[in-house]
Amino acid sequence: MRITNNMLIDNMLSNLSRNLNRVSKYQNQLSTGKKISLPSDDPIIASRALKLRTDVAEIQQFRRNVNDAVSWMEITETTLAQIGDVMQRVRELTVDASNGTKTPEDLDKIKAEVEQLKIQMTHLANATYSGRYIFSGFKTDNPLMDENGNFLIDVSKGEQIFYEIGIGDDIDINVTGCDLFNDGSPQVIAGEKSSLISIFDGLISSLESGDVIAVGDQLGEIDKAIENILRVRSAVGARMNRLELTANRLDDDNINFTKLMSKNEDVDIAEAIMHLMNEMNVYNASLSVGAKVIQPTLVDFLT
Amino acid sequence: MSSSTFFGLDIATRGLYSAQRGLTTVNHNVDNINTPGYSRQVLEQRAARPILMANGTGMLGTGSEIVGVRRIRDEYLDVKFRSEVQHLGEWEVKQTLLEELQVMYNEPSDSGFNTVLNEFYNTLQQLSTDPSSPANRAALKEKAVMLTKYFNSVAVHFEYLQNDINEIIYAKVQEINSLADQIAKLNQAIYSYEITGNVANDLRDQRGHIVDKLARLINIEAYEVSYGKLPNGRDDMRFVITVSGKPLVDHNNVSHLAVTQREEKLNEEDIPNLYEIHWADGNKLVVRSGELKGYLDVRDGNDGLNGSPDFRGIPYYQRKMNEFVRTFALTFNEGLIHNSDGTLEKVYGHVDGYRLYSEGDTEPAGIRFFTMFDEYGNPMSSDVFALAGGPDSDNPDYDAMYRQITAKNFSISLEILENPANNICISDRAGEVGNIEILRSLIDMRHNPYMFNEGSPEDYIKTIISCMGVDGQLAMHYLENQTVITQQIDNRRESVSGVSVNEEMGNLVRYQHAYKAAAKMIQTYSEILDILVNRLGV
Numbered sequence: 001m002r003i004t005n006n007m008l009i010d011n012m013l014s015n016l017s018r019n020l021n022r023v024s025k026y027q028n029q030l031s032t033g034k035k036i037s038l039p040s041d042d043p044i045i046a047s048r049a050l051k052l053r054t055d056v057a058e059i060q061q062f063r064r065n066v067n068d069a070v071s072w073m074e075i076t077e078t079t080l081a082q083i084g085d086v087m088q089r090v091r092e093l094t095v096d097a098s099n100g101t102k103t104p105e106d107l108d109k110i111k112a113e114v115e116q117l118k119i120q121m122t123h124l125a126n127a128t129y130s131g132r133y134i135f136s137g138f139k140t141d142n143p144l145m146d147e148n149g150n151f152l153i154d155v156s157k158g159e160q161i162f163y164e165i166g167i168g169d170d171i172d173i174n175v176t177g178c179d180l181f182n183d184g185s186p187q188v189i190a191g192e193k194s195s196l197i198s199i200f201d202g203l204i205s206s207l208e209s210g211d212v213i214a215v216g217d218q219l220g221e222i223d224k225a226i227e228n229i230l231r232v233r234s235a236v237g238a239r240m241n242r243l244e245l246t247a248n249r250l251d252d253d254n255i256n257f258t259k260l261m262s263k264n265e266d267v268d269i270a271e272a273i274m275h276l277m278n279e280m281n282v283y284n285a286s287l288s289v290g291a292k293v294i295q296p297t298l299v300d301f302l303t
Numbered sequence: 304m305s306s307s308t309f310f311g312l313d314i315a316t317r318g319l320y321s322a323q324r325g326l327t328t329v330n331h332n333v334d335n336i337n338t339p340g341y342s343r344q345v346l347e348q349r350a351a352r353p354i355l356m357a358n359g360t361g362m363l364g365t366g367s368e369i370v371g372v373r374r375i376r377d378e379y380l381d382v383k384f385r386s387e388v389q390h391l392g393e394w395e396v397k398q399t400l401l402e403e404l405q406v407m408y409n410e411p412s413d414s415g416f417n418t419v420l421n422e423f424y425n426t427l428q429q430l431s432t433d434p435s436s437p438a439n440r441a442a443l444k445e446k447a448v449m450l451t452k453y454f455n456s457v458a459v460h461f462e463y464l465q466n467d468i469n470e471i472i473y474a475k476v477q478e479i480n481s482l483a484d485q486i487a488k489l490n491q492a493i494y495s496y497e498i499t500g501n502v503a504n505d506l507r508d509q510r511g512h513i514v515d516k517l518a519r520l521i522n523i524e525a526y527e528v529s530y531g532k533l534p535n536g537r538d539d540m541r542f543v544i545t546v547s548g549k550p551l552v553d554h555n556n557v558s559h560l561a562v563t564q565r566e567e568k569l570n571e572e573d574i575p576n577l578y579e580i581h582w583a584d585g586n587k588l589v590v591r592s593g594e595l596k597g598y599l600d601v602r603d604g605n606d607g608l609n610g611s612p613d614f615r616g617i618p619y620y621q622r623k624m625n626e627f628v629r630t631f632a633l634t635f636n637e638g639l640i641h642n643s644d645g646t647l648e649k650v651y652g653h654v655d656g657y658r659l660y661s662e663g664d665t666e667p668a669g670i671r672f673f674t675m676f677d678e679y680g681n682p683m684s685s686d687v688f689a690l691a692g693g694p695d696s697d698n699p700d701y702d703a704m705y706r707q708i709t710a711k712n713f714s715i716s717l718e719i720l721e722n723p724a725n726n727i728c729i730s731d732r733a734g735e736v737g738n739i740e741i742l743r744s745l746i747d748m749r750h751n752p753y754m755f756n757e758g759s760p761e762d763y764i765k766t767i768i769s770c771m772g773v774d775g776q777l778a779m780h781y782l783e784n785q786t787v788i789t790q791q792i793d794n795r796r797e798s799v800s801g802v803s804v805n806e807e808m809g810n811l812v813r814y815q816h817a818y819k820a821a822a823k824m825i826q827t828y829s830e831i832l833d834i835l836v837n838r839l840g841v
Contacts, residue, residue: 004801006336007794014790038405039768040775047769049411054761057421061428068432132435132737138730140737141435161737163432167750170743265411298808 005297012290019283026276029267036265045264052261059257062165063250069163069173070243072129073236076175079127079134080233083180086117086124087226090203091219093117097207098216111207118200122147125181125194135177144177149197151177156187165246171239180232183225196225308835311828314366318821321348321367325814328372332802340512342376342800344504374504380796381511385518385525387792389592391785392519396597397614398778400468404620405775407460410768419453420760422446427746430729435659435736437724444715444723447672451713454628458621458710462574465617468602469577475520475595476560476580482517483544483557486510490542491555497540498533514544521546521593547589549582559583570605572621572709577602615774623767624710630755632673632713633705634748641753651744654685656728657735664733670726674716675708684717 029035039046096102097110125135125144132140137159145151157179160172178185181194188194199221206214328346335341347370353362409415426446430439489510496503514525523544530539541554551558562578569577580595581588590596604616611618634640638652653672657664674688691707692699718726729745730738752758757766 002798002803004797004803005805006801007797010797011794036411038402038775039408039410039772040401040405040779041772043769043772043776046411046772047765050417050761050765050768053411053417054421057418057425061425065428065432130433132433136737138732138735138738159735159738161739162743164428164743164746174737297804299804302808302812
């Protein structure tokens with residue numbers, strides 16, 4: 001093939017630009033830290049990157065949801081523990097009052113304490129988490145009951161607040177007032193009296209009348225109420241447990257998916273530097289060879 | 304009998320002339336070494352017609368003579384180059400523009416669609432953990448605005464690009480016309496020059512170069528046809544360039560191309576008044592390749608829909624985005640969602656929700672979360688938006704209602720914009736601030752694999768982006784291949800026609816020696832004649 005000077009120059013230029021393109025590719029990878037900058041660089045990496053970003057964003061949001069759920073349920077659990085303590089104390093007082101050795105003054109004192117415990121119980125029924133009443137079902141802006149133990153709102157067991165803690169995986173985080181304060185009844189309507197508070201009222205009136213036998217008779221009711229509270233507590237405990245497991249899993253997922261994401265789109269620095277160096281060498285070599293080849297012609301030697 | 308006294312001088316003079324012409328040719332070649340389209344020229348010389356000696360001693364040589372100056376060119380390579388460079392032009396344009404489109408989507412990144420959608424859903428989740436918080440509600444509004452703005456901005460940028468390409472197409476048509484005019488003028492010049500039997504070397508090179516330029520712009524075929532015989536017996540050759548069969552240049556006549564603004568849009572997603580290219584005489588122009596085809600495909604390509612080019616260009620992506628926002632809004636607002644069998648199923652949507660402060664309300668608020676900007680650029684209220692659904696408000700024409708939305712005018716509704724704290728409706732019963740039944744349904748939609756044919760919302764966008772990525776990659780590969788092919792042909796052309804400095808220097812020395820030798824001959828004859836004339840002492 002006949003070779004002309006312009007062919008040499010043109011070919012050298014186009015090869016140089018091709019080399020420089022490759023240098024720029026690796027240089028770009030190293031300076032951005034990403035394997036691709038446009039989907040067309042590698043459509044498969046691009047579409048996987050989109051999927052993994054969504055996954056990671058979702059996992060992180062689920063983790064936040066779990067945190068919120070845990071805080072809510074921790075408040076619920078503490079409140080339930082306090083309610084249990086109140087009932088335990090009521091039971092002790094009832095047993096104490098019904099042993100038949102108390103003077104009317106003693107019974108008065110016990111009655112005063114039971115009255116205080118009743119008020120505490122109604123306060124616990126109106127416990128809040130960041131301003132929201134935790135036992136009020138969906139009506140979190142309304143307190144559950146007044147000081148006499150009358151429900152202020154309708155609450156049904158169906159008013160379960162669900163938090164999403166995984167795709168298609170949600171957990172109900174609230175205990176409804178009807179379940180806890182009305183012996184597990186499916187619903188209560190506003191104005192109805194809480195069955196739990198009724199026990200207090202019965203106890204107080206028995207103590208007032210000094211009817212020790214009647215006081216003793218309340219024990220059965222009290223035990224039933226304590227059992228109901230324990231049932232609710234154990235359900236809450238089980239859900240707390242589930243939340244903990246979910247939290248652990250989400251933490252693991254977060255790490256795994258972030259790792260996957262990085263593996264998918266982040267550049268292997270060592271490899272990229274090696275490629276860059278390689279391309280730089282090729283580029284340098286082609287520059288120096290090109291400079292040598294394109295310069296001399298016969299002109300340089302004719303004298 | 305011997306030859307005449309001065310015959311030797313004559314021969315030597317011819318030698319001088321030949322060598323001189325040779326040097327001129329070398330000079331011309333060297334001067335034009337960098338002239339684009341130039342083909343090297345070689346001197347054709349031969350031995351002059353000899354004199355037959357009557358005494359039987361044979362032929363007497365009479366020196367050299369110049370037959371002509373020939374241009375070294377392989378016409379086949381020109382044809383080949385032109386048939387390949389049109390594809391190079393086409394894919395160069397497509398590759399550049401597809402890259403531009405990808406940049407507009409800005410994926411994968413931390414500010415593209417994916418991020419915007421993720422953040423929108425994250426705030427929905429956040430709201431579900433504290434549904435009565437005004438802060439969470441305001442945040443949801445902001446993220447929804449971000450989501451709608453993303454689509455507005457991409458759609459507007461696509462429109463800008465479509466407009467830019469439209470202007471480029473206009474400019475390219477002018478360029479084609481101007482090149483055609485130049486070629487016609489050169490045809491005339493070459494024809495009148497060559498009618499006398501000469502070859503218009505340099506003019507032909509000029510014409511060839513312009514034809515190469517034209518071939519990059521549009522699919523052409525260029526050839527010389529015989530129009531019969533000239534009086535001197537030579538073929539009457541005329542140069543013709545056709546575009547898809549119709550002559551653009553016929554010897555010295557040019558059929559121009561022209562543009563008119565379209566009365567009717569080709570694609571409903573197009574901006575108005577795009578240019579339609581046709582022949583100036585009104586005939587339809589078919590563009591098969593070249594830069595012009597590249598621009599047309601990207602401007603009009605809607606995957607072959609309604610007679611548009613079979614290419615995924617701007618209208619295709621606009622259509623896909625419109626489809627997305629329509630379906631997304633329909634599902635989110637009305638709770639109408641596709642089932643696995645393709646039918647619409649009614650679940651809870653935003654219209655079924657009650658406001659935050661809805662104590663005593665007997666009906667859901669009926670607020671649509673997403674609507675569109677009206678003609679003045681203000682977000683439409685839910686009711687105004689629903690007017691398009693027809694008079695029967697219980698059973699509206701959802702298709703008509705949501706067809707109004709495009710990616711460009713997608714917006715949140717006036718109600719949400721003005722009072723997000725109260726008007727975001729996520730409760731399915733009145734007066735229950737902790738009720739998130741509607742919200743849960745809205746969140747569930749994200750993972751509904753039947754929301755679009757392509758799957759969930761993320762899948763849909765992923766499909767668009769990877770489709771664009773694959774097209775971009777394909778264009779890149781075509782371009783690379785085409786570059787190699789064209790370069791190779793161009794190399795071969797250069798190999799045949801290019802000027803080589805070494806060769807020219809060799810010739811320079813060759814002709815210089817010949818010149819010197821001829822001059823020496825003259826000197827020798829001069830001495831001989833000197834003896835003959837001056838010293839014989841007659």
